[in-house]
Amino acid sequence: MRHIDSAEQAIINGLQGGFPLTQRPFHDAGVELGLSESELLDGVRHLVADGRLSRFGPLWDAEGLGGDVCLAAMAVPRERFEAVAEQVNAHPEVAHNYERTNALNMWFVVSAEKAGRIAEVIDEIELETGLKVYAMPKTREFFIGFRLEV
Amino acid sequence: MIDAVDRKIIAATQGGLPLVGEPYRAVAERIGIDEATVIARLKQLLSEGAIRRIGAIPNHYALGFTANGMSVWDVADDAIAEIGEKVGALEFVTHCYERPRHIPLWPYNLFAMVHGRSRDEVRAKVEQIGQKIGPAARAHEVLFSTRILKKTGLRIAA
Numbered sequence: 059m060r061h062i063d064s065a066e067q068a069i070i071n072g073l074q075g076g077f078p079l080t081q082r083p084f085h086d087a088g089v090e091l092g093l094s095e096s097e098l099l100d101g102v103r104h105l106v107a108d109g110r111l112s113r114f115g116p117l118w119d120a121e122g123l124g125g126d127v128c129l130a131a132m133a134v135p136r137e138r139f140e141a142v143a144e145q146v147n148a149h150p151e152v153a154h155n156y157e158r159t160n161a162l163n164m165w166f167v168v169s170a171e172k173a174g175r176i177a178e179v180i181d182e183i184e185l186e187t188g189l190k191v192y193a194m195p196k197t198r199e200f201f202i203g204f205r206l207e208v
Numbered sequence: 209m210i211d212a213v214d215r216k217i218i219a220a221t222q223g224g225l226p227l228v229g230e231p232y233r234a235v236a237e238r239i240g241i242d243e244a245t246v247i248a249r250l251k252q253l254l255s256e257g258a259i260r261r262i263g264a265i266p267n268h269y270a271l272g273f274t275a276n277g278m279s280v281w282d283v284a285d286d287a288i289a290e291i292g293e294k295v296g297a298l299e300f301v302t303h304c305y306e307r308p309r310h311i312p313l314w315p316y317n318l319f320a321m322v323h324g325r326s327r328d329e330v331r332a333k334v335e336q337i338g339q340k341i342g343p344a345a346r347a348h349e350v351l352f353s354t355r356i357l358k359k360t361g362l363r364i365a366a
Contacts, residue, residue, distance in 0.1 A: 070271070075261030079247045079254075082229055095229060102264070103227045112267045113224030116250065122258035123218070124209055129307065131314075147358045155357035158278065160349065162314065165278075166358070192314060198289075198306035200296030206266045206273070206323070207299070 062208055065093055065101045070110075070208050077115075125171045129194040130180060131162040132187070139163070145186050151179045162192065210258065213241065217249055225262075273323040277330040277350040279337060280316035282309075287344045288318060294340050295320050300333050315347060327352060 062070070068091045078086040084102075085095040093101070105111040120127050134142045139157075146152055146166055155166035168176050180191045210218070216239040226234040232250070233243040253259045268276070283291050288306055295318070296304035303321040320337055324330040334350050 069264055070266060073263045074266065075263045077262040079232070079251050079262070081232070081243070081247075083231065084229060099227060099229070105264070106224065106227065108270075109267055110270045112265045114227065114264055115221050115223075115225035116253075116262045117260040117265055118218060118222060119258055119260045122253075122256060122260070133313075143357045152358060154359050156353040157355040157357055158351040158353050160351045162351075164357070165351075165353075192310050194307040194310075194319075196305040196307055198292065200292035200304040200306075202296050202301065202304060206268065206271065206302075208266075208271055 065097055066105060066110075067208055068093065069098065069101050069105060070206065074206065120169050123171075125169055126173060126176050127167060127169045128176045128180075129165065129167055129196070131166075131192045131194060132164045132183075132189050133161050134164050134187075134189060142187050142189065146183055149179055149183065151175065210253075213245070214249060214253065214258075216241075217246060217253075224265075268323050272325050275324045275327045275330045275352065277322045277324070277327070277334060277352050279320045279322055279334045279348060279350050281318040281320070281337075281341060281348045282315045282346040283318045283341065284344050284346070285317070291341050291344055292318060295337055298333075298337065298340065300324070301337070316349070322350075 072091050073087060077083055080086050082095065084098045088095050088098040091098065102111070102114050106114055132142070143155065143164065146164065147155055151168050151170050153167045153169050155164065157163060158165050168179050170176050170179065180193055184191050217235065220235050220239050225231040228234050232246045236243040236246045250259065250262070254262065292304055292306060295301055300322055301320045302323055303319070305319045306317055307319055309315055309317050322330050322333045324333060331350065338345060338348065
């Protein structure tokens with residue numbers, strides 16, 4: 059992995075939240091991190107440009123915006139895996155889809171803005187594939203203090 | 209509920225803020241409203257939970273955290289509230305949810321996502337979770353992702 063310099067480390071470890079909502083936020087955040095406005099801007103631009111940050115800005119919450127999200131899993135026979143992945147991914151409501159090491163080997167997230175749409179998408183996928191879709195909606199979310207440390 | 213102005217702000221910032229000295233002014237100019245409104249709306253959306261946080265969104269993979277394991281646990285229903293809080297508080301757990309079981313295929317009701325630089329590092333962290341949960345964990349597994357089949361971000365139209 060590439061070397062991380064001290065400014066980059068300060069940005070990644072210190073700025074995963076709490077970016078100021080002020081007129082010159084890079085200046086104000088820089089004061090906290092011990093960086094000038096231009097040092098902070100250059101550091102963030104560099105981290106975004108080379109892909110170590112996916113982006114810099116608000117992390118939107120689909121549910122907080124009034125939409126619905128549901129994790130779902132399927133046990134897909136090995137010989138049909140690629141074809142079923144295509145059928146599942148063809149739904150625009152399927153945002154993420156991962157192959158995982160389990161009898162339930164396909165795990166995807168269905169999200170929709172309209173209430174009730176998720177159940178319809180799950181029904182459609184079951185009809186198209188002839189396979190059962192196990193819906194795993196979250197029934198409770200536990201608080202995460204997480205900040206990735208580099 | 210979000211309104212048309214919120215939707216414009218979301219559409220203009222979902223790929224990230226403009227990386228300039230006055231990013232909220234730049235957003236405001238792009239969508240034809242004033243800077244103070246952009247800042248006030250973002251404050252409101254943050255306090256309502258529509259925005260989880262504002263700042264650096266790390267790409268785990270590019271930062272060397274190439275292994276991700278979904279640890280799943282069968283925890284007694286009457287203990288899950290307390291245990292979920294403890295597991296979520298571990299610094300290496302990125303998501304922690306209670307979800308329904310699907311007996312007999314799927315006995316697990318607590319999901320804790322763990323990122324690490326290797327599968328061994330993830331396994332060691334999962335062991336730490338196990339110690340935290342103690343005997344209330346009747347069974348657990350770690351599901352590693354072997355392939356990303358699809359990944360698109362949240363898409364909100366203006």
